[in-house]
Amino acid sequence: MKSCKKDVKKLFFTSFFEKSIKNIQNIWKFYKNILNFVSLKVILRLQIKKFIFVFYFLIK
Structure with a gap:
């Protein structure tokens, strides 16, 4: 009985x-x-910023 309970x-x-x-x-x-x-979004945002930055300089 005891072992069963255990x-x-x-x-x-x-x-x-x-x-x-x-x-x-x-x-x-x-x-x-x-x-x-979240990290993907952050990375994407950074990439976009970098891209815009480069693009801006290319146009200038």
Whole structure:
């Protein structure tokens, strides 16, 4: 009886931990995507500025 209780507890905890780890991974993926998106936008903006700068000098 006691060992059975222990097993149930163990099962519950392992499933709980697995779920929380999965949630953490999902949250991390989500943040990583946002970070990638933001950094991409920043890089694009910088490239555009550089391009405009070069273009401006070429025209001058």
